[in-house]
Amino acid sequence: MSSNQAQHRAREILVRYCKRLPKIELHAHLNGSIRDSTLLELAQEHDQRGTISSYPNVREIILKEDRSLQECFKLFDVIHVLTTDHSFITRITKEVIEDFAAENVVYLELRTTPKSNVLTGMTKRSYVEAVLAGITKANLVLCENHQLHAHGIQVRLLLSIDRRETTDQAIETVKLALEMKSHGVVGIDLSGNPVTGNWKTFLPALTYARQCGLPVTLHCGEVHNPDEVEEMLAFHPDRLGHACVLQESQWERLHNLRIPVEVCFTSNLRTGCVKSICDHHFAWLYKTHYPLVICTDDRGVFSTNLSSEYAIAATSFDLSEHDLFELAKNATRFIFAEEPLKRHLDRIFAGVEPNYR
Numbered sequence: 001m002s003s004n005q006a007q008h009r010a011r012e013i014l015v016r017y018c019k020r021l022p023k024i025e026l027h028a029h030l031n032g033s034i035r036d037s038t039l040l041e042l043a044q045e046h047d048q049r050g051t052i053s054s055y056p057n058v059r060e061i062i063l064k065e066d067r068s069l070q071e072c073f074k075l076f077d078v079i080h081v082l083t084t085d086h087s088f089i090t091r092i093t094k095e096v097i098e099d100f101a102a103e104n105v106v107y108l109e110l111r112t113t114p115k116s117n118v119l120t121g122m123t124k125r126s127y128v129e130a131v132l133a134g135i136t137k138a139n140l141v142l143c144e145n146h147q148l149h150a151h152g153i154q155v156r157l158l159l160s161i162d163r164r165e166t167t168d169q170a171i172e173t174v175k176l177a178l179e180m181k182s183h184g185v186v187g188i189d190l191s192g193n194p195v196t197g198n199w200k201t202f203l204p205a206l207t208y209a210r211q212c213g214l215p216v217t218l219h220c221g222e223v224h225n226p227d228e229v230e231e232m233l234a235f236h237p238d239r240l241g242h243a244c245v246l247q248e249s250q251w252e253r254l255h256n257l258r259i260p261v262e263v264c265f266t267s268n269l270r271t272g273c274v275k276s277i278c279d280h281h282f283a284w285l286y287k288t289h290y291p292l293v294i295c296t297d298d299r300g301v302f303s304t305n306l307s308s309e310y311a312i313a314a315t316s317f318d319l320s321e322h323d324l325f326e327l328a329k330n331a332t333r334f335i336f337a338e339e340p341l342k343r344h345l346d347r348i349f350a351g352v353e354p355n356y357r
C-alpha cells in the first residue's frame, strides 16, 4: 500500500469512527443546513411558478464551492426567497433532522430566524409552527422507517434574531420564544451579517430573554470589531458562536469568563474568519481545557457535516479517538434544554463509554 493509500485508508477509518460516535449539535442554522438537491428542486418549482426570474443564476449561486463571508449572506438571501412557503419550511426542517440523525447526532439544537411575509401570509408565529411541524414529521418518519440509531435524536429550537431587524422585531421574537417554550423552544440566538447593524439594537430583547429565563447565545467576533466583542463579553451570554477575532486582552478575559464557545471549523475557514486551520483558536481553547463544542454552523452552505468537523479536529490537532469521545460527551454540559434531557444524554454517553476507551 502506498503512503497516499494508507493516508486515505486512515482518513476513512477516522470518518467512520466520527460518524458512529454519538454527537451533540448546538450551532446549526436551519436555512444554512438545507441539502443542495432540495434547494435546486425548490428553485425549479419557483421557476415554473414564475416566482424567481433567473433559474440558471440561482443554480450557479447554490452550487458555487468557495464563498466569502459576504457571498454567504448573498446565498442566504437567495435561500430565503426559495423558502417562503410553510410547506417548504416543514420539509427542510424534516430533512435537516433526518440528515443529523443519519450521522448519530443524539441531540440537535436547531436555530432559525422567524420570518414574516405578506405575500405568502407568513407570520413569525406561523413560521415557527411550520418548523415545529417539520420536527414532528421527522420524528414520525424516523420511527416508522426504523432509521433511528439506537439512541434516537432529540431536537430543540433556538429562535434567532437577525442583525437587520429592529428592536421591536427582536422583542417579538423573544416573546414568541417564551410562548413556544412548551413546544421545545429553549433559547435565543443573535446572528446575521456581522458587518450589518449594531448589536446594541438587540440589547433590550436579549436582556428581556435573560430576565425571563431564556438562555442566549451570540455570534461574536466573526470580523474585527473589538468594541462589540468587549460589550458582548460584558453581557456574558450563555454561549458564544465562533469567537474568532479577539484581541489579546479579550482572550484573557474570555479565559476567565469560561463562556462555552461553539467552534465551527469549516465555516470559519471558508468565510476567512480564521486564516488557516493552524491559526484556529481551537488549539488554544483545547489546550487550556476551555469549555467548547464542535458544531457545523451551515452544513448545506459549507458542504460539511458534524462527523467531518470532528475528523478535522482529530487530524488538525492530533486528537485521539478517545479525545473525540470526551469532546462529544462534554458537550452535554452546554445544552440549553431542560435538566432531565441533559441527564438522559449523559446516560447515553455513559452507556457507550466502554466501547470508546
Ligand SMILES: CNc1ncnc2c1ncn2[C@@H]1O[C@H](COP(=O)(O)O)[C@@H](O)[C@H]1O
Pocket (backbone or CB within 6 Å): 029, 030, 031, 032, 072, 076, 111, 112, 113, 160, 162, 163, 191, 192, 193, 194, 219, 222, 267, 271, 297, 298
Ligand atoms: C457563516 N456565519 C454566520 N454568521 C452569522 N449569521 C449566520 C451565519 N450563518 C448563518 N447565519 C444566520 O442564519 C440565517 C440562515 O438561517 P435561518 O434563516 O435563520 O434558518 C442567515 O440569514 C443568518 O442570519
Ligand SMILES: [Zn+2]
Pocket (backbone or CB within 6 Å): 027, 029, 191, 219, 241, 297
Ligand atoms: Zn452561525
